[in-house]
Amino acid sequence: MGIRLLSPLNVSIQAELPEELFSSMQQFIEAHPSWDQYRLISCALAGFLQQNGVRNREVTRCYLDGMFGRPVGCQPPS
Numbered sequence: 001m002g003i004r005l006l007s008p009l010n011v012s013i014q015a016e017l018p019e020e021l022f023s024s025m026q027q028f029i030e031a032h033p034s035w036d037q038y039r040l041i042s043c044a045l046a047g048f049l050q051q052n053g054v055r056n057r058e059v060t061r062c063y064l065d066g067m068f069g070r071p072v073g074c075q076p077p078s
Contacts, residue, residue, distance in 0.1 A: 013041075042066050 017025075029035050043066030046059050 039066055 025037065025040060029037065029040065042062055046063035046066060049059050050063055
């Protein structure tokens with residue numbers, strides 16, 4: 001997995017995914033047009049971290065903002 005810093009708030013991550021996971025992600029995004037790959041991945045990662053004991057206010061903010069809107073700190077790069 002490659003990680004590249006884009007700004008103080010965003011990093012770029014390149015990762016390989018199983019084809020079925022990628023296909024399911026595409027189907028979800030097509031069925032829910034208010035979501036995109038950046039929002040989905042950010043929200044899923046923040047939710048995973050919370051469920052596994054990470055207690056960080058910014059992670060919680062990314063999760064909640066991702067579920068209910070597009071947060072500034074978790075937006076895709078422009």
